[in-house]
Amino acid sequence: MSARSIEAVLRPGEPHFVGDGFRVHTFIPGSAKTGMKRMDPFIMLDYNERFYFPPTETPRGVGVHPHRGFETVTIAYKGRVAHHDSAGGGGVIGEGDVQWMTAASGVLHKEYHEETFSREGGEFQMVQLWVNLPAKDKMSSPKYQEITNSRMPKVQLPNHGGLVEVIAGEYHGERGPASTFLPVHMMNAKLNPGGEAHFNFPAHYSTAMVTVQGSATIQGHTVPQDHFILMANDGTEFTITASEDAVVLVLSGEPLNEPIAAYGPFVMNTQAEIIQAMRDVEAGKFGVLED
Secondary structure (H helix, E strand, O other): OOEOOEEEEEOOOOOEEEOOOEEEEEEEOOOHHHOHHHHOOEEEEEEEEEEEEOOOOOOOEEEEEEEEOEEEEEEEEEOOEEEEEOOOOEEEEOOOOEEEEEOOOOEEEEEEEOHHHHHHOEEEEEEEEEEEOOHHHOOOOOEEEEEOHHHOOEEEOHHHOEEEEEEEOEEOOEEOOOOOOOOEEEEEEEEOOOOEEEEEOOOOOEEEEEEEEOOEEEOOEEEOOOOEEEEOOOOOEEEEEOOOOEEEEEEEEOOOOOOOEEEOOEEEOOHHHHHHHHHHHHOOOOOOOOO
């Protein structure tokens, strides 16, 4: 085993709105350092840093739109989001929960602030991640996983240092509840002051982190809140420590090393498949979902 070093620390760029309900910084593909190929199988990461939305009677969000060829993973840190899709999936996720939608052969979906949250207003903080699908699975049936926080294993860290919450993959023998198509590790390291968490992933896995709350020290480098940390592929082990309460989203996945053809809400392997996806949407093959 060998130490894995930091390749880059990226500050959040200018935020932009997705619909009117998600004020995000795009970390993947945010630059050449974090392009789709570099972060394979993670092909998009939008980070909605903590942001106050005032009360409204009309829920903010993103209207009906299609997806094909990948999975969308929404992690809620603050606020509540309602989801509906044309394959019959849907539900509300709140603080600590995750919705994992496999678009695969194609769905229409919409995401909105949950009605009560919208009427009351409040702080909102989310991550949306796109995970690519292998070519052989891109046209499989859509599915939806609602992963409540209570289902996630919580691995306690030594010396009351906090815990690691496992969404997908494995940490110290505890497996997350998410069903995945390829080896993907996704977890929240929730550290108390003085806490320390050790991680070990294969060196060729694409590995990165987001400092969701507080600053954290990774391999001796202190990283402020709301930053993205890209790890090099030069080792397997790294350590996160914290001198204050901190939450760090940890991602590591095995690259597919397959061709990527991406256009808007479609991620396939060839341009011909992208054109076919657009034709299939126009032909109504993604189902029906009302705004």
